Amino acid sequence: MTGFALSDGNSFYCSCERVFDPKLEKRPVIVLSNNDGCAVARTAEAKALGIKMGHPYFLIKELCEQNDVTALSSNYALYGDMSRRMNDIYGRFSPVTEVYSIDETFLDVDDIPVAKRVQWAGDLRSTTKQWTGIPTCVGIGPTKTLAKLANKAAKALPSGVLDLTDPREQQRVMADFPVGDVWGIGRASLAKLAAEGIEFAGQLRDMEPKRARALMTVVGEKIVHELNGRPCMELESVAPQRQGCAVTRSFGQRVTSRLEMEQAVAGYAARLGEKLRRNGLATNHVTVFMHTSQFADGEPRRNVSMTVDLPEATNDTMALIRAAKRAVDGLWKSGFRYSKAGIITQDLVRPELSQRSLFDNLDHAKAAKVMAAMDKANLRWGRATVIPAAVGFASKSAFATKFEMRSPRYTTRWDELPICH
Amino acid sequence: MHIDDISLPNGMPVPLLSFRPVHVRFVGQTVHAGFPSPADDFIEKSVDLNEVLIRNPTSTFLWRVAGDCMIDVRIFPGDVVVVDRSIAPRHRSIVLAIIDNSPTLKRINRRGKTLVLHNENAKLPPFTVDEGTEITIWGVVTATIRDLHK
Numbered sequence: 001m002t003g004f005a006l007s008d009g010n011s012f013y014c015s016c017e018r019v020f021d022p023k024l025e026k027r028p029v030i031v032l033s034n035n036d037g038c039a040v041a042r043t044a045e046a047k048a049l050g051i052k053m054g055h056p057y058f059l060i061k062e063l064c065e066q067n068d069v070t071a072l073s074s075n076y077a078l079y080g081d082m083s084r085r086m087n088d089i090y091g092r093f094s095p096v097t098e099v100y101s102i103d104e105t106f107l108d109v110d111d112i113p114v115a116k117r118v119q120w121a122g123d124l125r126s127t128t129k130q131w132t133g134i135p136t137c138v139g140i141g142p143t144k145t146l147a148k149l150a151n152k153a154a155k156a157l158p159s160g161v162l163d164l165t166d167p168r169e170q171q172r173v174m175a176d177f178p179v180g181d182v183w184g185i186g187r188a189s190l191a192k193l194a195a196e197g198i199e200f201a202g203q204l205r206d207m208e209p210k211r212a213r214a215l216m217t218v219v220g221e222k223i224v225h226e227l228n229g230r231p232c233m234e235l236e237s238v239a240p241q242r243q244g245c246a247v248t249r250s251f252g253q254r255v256t257s258r259l260e261m262e263q264a265v266a267g268y269a270a271r272l273g274e275k276l277r278r279n280g281l282a283t284n285h286v287t288v289f290m291h292t293s294q295f296a297d298g299e300p301r302r303n304v305s306m307t308v309d310l311p312e313a314t315n316d317t318m319a320l321i322r323a324a325k326r327a328v329d330g331l332w333k334s335g336f337r338y339s340k341a342g343i344i345t346q347d348l349v350r351p352e353l354s355q356r357s358l359f360d361n362l363d364h365a366k367a368a369k370v371m372a373a374m375d376k377a378n379l380r381w382g383r384a385t386v387i388p389a390a391v392g393f394a395s396k397s398a399f400a401t402k403f404e405m406r407s408p409r410y411t412t413r414w415d416e417l418p419i420c421h
Numbered sequence: 422m423h424i425d426d427i428s429l430p431n432g433m434p435v436p437l438l439s440f441r442p443v444h445v446r447f448v449g450q451t452v453h454a455g456f457p458s459p460a461d462d463f464i465e466k467s468v469d470l471n472e473v474l475i476r477n478p479t480s481t482f483l484w485r486v487a488g489d490c491m492i493d494v495r496i497f498p499g500d501v502v503v504v505d506r507s508i509a510p511r512h513r514s515i516v517l518a519i520i521d522n523s524p525t526l527k528r529i530n531r532r533g534k535t536l537v538l539h540n541e542n543a544k545l546p547p548f549t550v551d552e553g554t555e556i557t558i559w560g561v562v563t564a565t566i567r568d569l570h571k
Contacts, residue, residue, distance in 0.1 A: 022519045022522040022523070023522045131477075131479055131507050133506065133559075410482075417483050417485040418485070419484065419485050419486075419524070420485070420487065420488070420502070420524040420525060421486075421523065421524065421526070
């Protein structure tokens, strides 16, 4: 019988930290986003103190100090390695899996007899905990949306497993499951549903699919079908081609000069070029944005962006930097303390399929050679060994992401292995 | 979960492929005349240390030793121990134990129906625990690695 399971790591980033630092066990721990901006993972103890997802760190710093909360910078090398290990284990439990995010994976359970699914999920959990130290929850359902819902509801259960294969179970759980927690229901949809008097998943399940479509486009209709146990989504075991790509950073220190901004954005453009080349993709436009902090009271605020078209699709860092610089020229206004900037592209294309512009005078072969040489040097000797001069030489330290409170990269560096006595 | 850096598919970090250039030199005779190398039919992969040191890569982690409680079984400070979490500890296993939140190497011995932890260092007082000490077995030590030419 068709079925999906969703397994995810509980407070995943925090759990990774606890595996190698037992002192963090049973204590409040939070992990912060890039540049120690805001809380992106919290243990149950931290949640109990009222720390919310996305809470800016400077607002909760005092609370953390008073309550002896351990706040850590993101250690993506560690989380990525632990995620890979968990997915290795999942691969032993199911022939088809879809890695949905760094800590969430869908598994195909078609071949597991319905009566054995709870036992199967329990084995998956205990093996993952034993082998990696990471606690997980598993939700099972006839559709991906129901598996995701079951996973969320399983968080509150001591067993950490919830099977919603049985329609009566679906009915029971959905009756008081907040509709805002249903997969795919965003803030905009939530407001529309509230206006219709729909608070719980069970009510949304009973909505006419046509009505859902009128309210929330085809996405809403699909959600209604999925909540009714009619699958509209398959497992995507191969990652789809990337639609867009972005490099954005909160600045370690506020940026107030144009030169600094130009260099920062040039640095992002260089990184974007690297990412595009690694994926064999190109873009024909870049959007640059910059804004001041939304939390700085009393300071003048500014939030602007500009899109610059490129004469043809490219992944040449030099061309991307030129375009990004034109955007900065158009956007820059002094007198503000900018907290964040970034560069975004959409509609990525494969360079071989893109149209060459008629008056194209770029020397493509030469540019490609330079880029390949730069990528190779940076791979071999470390990121930003060879940089375009536009990025500036101060940039490596000034705009690099801050990881002040990062734990050791326990599993990927010989000189940072965990220590025992 | 939000990764500021970039929206990679599913937020996963992209594994960097290690593409160090590989220069292939043909050892066997490929020239028209002459004799083929008698070794050509017997080319095999070089032995790989991972094969003997790591039985289950998914559940195996490396730890650096800083203490001297196991020196009688030649586990010295500075060594790297290979720890497998998928193996059930048994009588005489050397384990990484978390004792009151502190990661420590110990020998397991069975005394009747209970398992007892020991140091392997005659110069240290015998290892004892107080009532209420929390002990968990983190994993089983399966090998040690020591650089003899530092």
